[in-house]
Amino acid sequence: MEIKVLGPGCAKCKKTEQLVQEVIKETGVEATIEKVSDMMQIASYGVFGTPSVIVDGEVKCTGKVPKKDDIKKWLGK
């Protein structure tokens, strides 16, 4: 699975990345995390707010720190 966390590097974005990492560790899902902080790239996903989480090319959430349970759902756990 390919997970991307979009965000320029504010506190919320870091928190989101950390949560995704925790969930991956806890559930043992095989996934790669990529932090995208380049504005051009973020914009190309068509999201309006950061942090955003993208799983296998699909936008899962924008503009807020997701809840752990939601992340688990996106990863199919």
Add this chain to the structure above:
Amino acid sequence: MELKTNQPMQDGGKINKMMALNLLMGAAGIYLWWTIYRVLPDLSSWLTYSLLPIQEGSHLGSSVEFFLYDTPKVMMLLFIVVFGVGIIRSFFTPEKTRAFLSGKSEFAGNILAALLGIITPFCSCSAVPLFIGFVTTGVPLGVTFSFLIAAPMVNEIALGLLYGLLGWKVAAIYMGTGIFIAISAGWVIGRLKMEDQIEDWVTQTNAAAINMEEEKLSWNDRIVYGWDAVKEIIGKVWIYVILGIAVGAGIHGFVPEGVMASIMGKGSWWSVPLSVIIGIPMYSNAAGIIPIVEALLGKGAALGTVLAFMMSVIALSLPEMVILRKVLKPKLIAVFIGVVGCGILFVGYLFNMII
């Protein structure tokens, strides 16, 4: 109840019980809040003069009483306002706002954008993706600016603090003039036809339209949303509030009456532009600046001058310019600062004249 329709039938009874419990707790909470709020003045003077060995009428006493009264009062008001605005915001998302503004005519679009700027949840760190999302999907440039100006300027923190420290009239004036500046500055920028002053890569971005399923929120979710907003915002600003009130308390107790009248008073015409210029590089949020502003007013500073200073600090900030520079060419940034600055000047002079 709306909540019930969103839930499967068998849960209805349980949900209703939970809802009733929440309502009961809410009512008890409001009663407790109100009771504490009412005794704050007496409590603070009792703490200052009876519990602490401070003489009544002294400079120190005046400062300490100011601090002990304003800190809990402001925190309590922030709590209520942030919670309330949080619940309102749970009905809006930047995506919905964009869909709503796209294709709107200029003038009506500016008004709507300024109003939506207040209630759409949006953090300044996502100003760039939001800007791109707006302008590439048919929201006029000027309308986008109305949104971007209103969003930081008229915010729940400023309203809560102004209401608490300076009363509802000043809060309403601030809100009204803030919206007015956002509408008119956005409209002017739109009239100037500066679309070519957006960085080229922005218009070349084909921001893919995303179809995210919309979340259905129950009332319970919205209350949680408001509560999260309280935790997040108060967790972030409490230190500024306390520092701001401490500085304000110092001014209140030790600076002689009327000393501000000569510097920030009505008489000196240059005080308004000077306040705006000093305000631009100052980057403070409303939480830190308003308690100081209150103390300055008490020492003879004019309301218009103080409003101009406050708006300049909050709405025109260097860090935001640096972020926006990624999508705007320098000329448009300069126009943005110029137009908003003129709006603030106008408000400053207007209130010095009429009040």
